[in-house]
Amino acid sequence: MKTNWKNQQQKNQKKQNNSNKQVRLEQEQGKRKKELDQSNVSQSSKSKKKTGCPYAKKCGGCQYQGLTYEEQLMKKQKWVNSLMKKHCTVHPIFGMENPYFYRNKVHAVLDRDRKNQVISGVYQEGTHRVVPIDRCLIEDQKADAIIATIKELIKSFKMKVYDEDTEYGFMRHILIKRGFATGEVMVVLVTASPVFPSKNNFVKALREKHPEITTVIQNINGRGTSMVLGDKEHVLYGKGYIEDVLCGCTFRISSKSFYQINPVQTEHLYEKAMELAGLSGKEKVIDAYCGIGTIGLIASKKAKEVIGVELNKDAVKDAIFNCKRNEIKNARFYCEDASKFMVNMAEKGQKADVVFMDPPRSGSTEVFIDSLAMMAPKKVVYISCYPETLERDVCYFKKKGYKVKGCYPFDLFPWTGHVECVVLLTKTRK
Numbered sequence: 001m002k003t004n005w006k007n008q009q010q011k012n013q014k015k016q017n018n019s020n021k022q023v024r025l026e027q028e029q030g031k032r033k034k035e036l037d038q039s040n041v042s043q044s045s046k047s048k049k050k051t052g053c054p055y056a057k058k059c060g061g062c063q064y065q066g067l068t069y070e071e072q073l074m075k076k077q078k079w080v081n082s083l084m085k086k087h088c089t090v091h092p093i094f095g096m097e098n099p100y101f102y103r104n105k106v107h108a109v110l111d112r113d114r115k116n117q118v119i120s121g122v123y124q125e126g127t128h129r130v131v132p133i134d135r136c137l138i139e140d141q142k143a144d145a146i147i148a149t150i151k152e153l154i155k156s157f158k159m160k161v162y163d164e165d166t167e168y169g170f171m172r173h174i175l176i177k178r179g180f181a182t183g184e185v186m187v188v189l190v191t192a193s194p195v196f197p198s199k200n201n202f203v204k205a206l207r208e209k210h211p212e213i214t215t216v217i218q219n220i221n222g223r224g225t226s227m228v229l230g231d232k233e234h235v236l237y238g239k240g241y242i243e244d245v246l247c248g249c250t251f252r253i254s255s256k257s258f259y260q261i262n263p264v265q266t267e268h269l270y271e272k273a274m275e276l277a278g279l280s281g282k283e284k285v286i287d288a289y290c291g292i293g294t295i296g297l298i299a300s301k302k303a304k305e306v307i308g309v310e311l312n313k314d315a316v317k318d319a320i321f322n323c324k325r326n327e328i329k330n331a332r333f334y335c336e337d338a339s340k341f342m343v344n345m346a347e348k349g350q351k352a353d354v355v356f357m358d359p360p361r362s363g364s365t366e367v368f369i370d371s372l373a374m375m376a377p378k379k380v381v382y383i384s385c386y387p388e389t390l391e392r393d394v395c396y397f398k399k400k401g402y403k404v405k406g407c408y409p410f411d412l413f414p415w416t417g418h419v420e421c422v423v424l425l426t427k428t429r430k
């Protein structure tokens with residue numbers, strides 16, 4: 001699965017040379033087509049065929065149903081261009097060779113239908129009504145098969161499914177995470193109460209059907225909330241986490257930690273981020289909003305020192321574990337709000353050479369950027385999952401003496417309206 005960025009670029013070059021063979025797009029999309037021909041989209045995924053997802057209308061998860069893959073990429077490119085082109089060059093979006101079954105994390109909510117049969121699926125958008133889904137075109141297929149087995153087991157073990165209206169019942173959600181590189185599989189069974197009748201037999205029966213499952217966790221969520229996971233957990237089988245490999249580092253992922261849901265594209269994204277940082281081994285690097293430490297630990301191999309900061313305590317625990325797991329000696333991780341952390345560092349007169357930042361959809365804060373500017377890094381590599389807040393933050397960076405050098409969109413979420421970008425900012429004045 002590991003692909004080298006340079007190989008990919010060479011492949012892209014070949015595809016560019018063959019671009020005359022590629023599918024002709026509509027006239028009004030001519031300009032976009034040029035950009036797309038330069039991207040890495042294969043002939044197969046450029047096919048005019050649209051997905052035949054039977055749940056498209058009700059599920060709401062894939063906003064770009066009904067569009068071909070190239071139309072989706074063009075829409076995303078257009079969106080990023082409209083926001084970022086006034087600041088810098090926007091490069092062609094990096095699409096997937098095979099834009100299906102890419103999600104390594106699958107969540108299913110449980111319910112019963114009118115015939116009292118156990119169903120699993122997603123909440124209909126804006127409601128708490130469950131849309132039953134048995135097979136999803138973007139989710140890992142193994143995960144969907146495990147969910148189907150769990151539904152059968154609920155029936156044979158005569159278990160009650162939780163009813164949100166009456167707040168009665170036991171089994172609420174199933175969460176599955178899979179390490180695509182390692183094959184490890186985590187199953188989280190979210191229950192309304194702690195007492196799990198026949199839990200050992202349940203796990204045994206599940207593992208008999210799916211020996212690929214490496215850990216099973218019971219998470220207890222008795223609250224009437226839309227949050228899937230509660231605070232308390234019991235490991236029912238295995239080590240309580242899974243591992244995956246990205247860019248040559250091994251990462252522990254626990255049930256509550258954030259981990260990118262499309263690891264194939266994430267490797268390309270991170271490789272680009274490293275290339276833009278251009279580390280030489282002498283730099284002091286900050287990895288802000290670091291999650292389980294992925295970016296910082298990959299960077300640590302080419303930096304003098306890495307400091308990571310993250311708000312989620314489980315993710316920080318994973319980051320510290322991952323540091324040891326990869327025998328990395330030059331990285332430290334802190335659990336704190338990233339803005340507060342930066343203020344603190346700047347007040348102490350600390351400096352940094354390169355800052356990676358990967359905030360959630362809401363973006364970063366002016367306080368964060370003010371303090372970052374005081375620490376005067378020569379380069380900032382900003383990874384964003386929401387172009388609108390990226391653009392807002394980039395405007396503020398410009399006021400603080402940073403130049404926007406280039407924007408690289410990546411399609412991490414085919415069939416949905418989401419797009420990931422990595423942007424390089426460099427310091428212009430002292």
Ligand code: SAH
Pocket residue numbers: 258259260288289290291292293294295309310311312315336337338339358359360
């Ligand atoms: N860089 C990581 C995680 C990116 S997702 C990766 O690539 O995997 C964004 C992360 O920001 C999440 O882990 C989330 O918990 C964290 N986060 C959200 N708000 C934060 C804040 N105010 N301060 C620090 N971290 C925050």
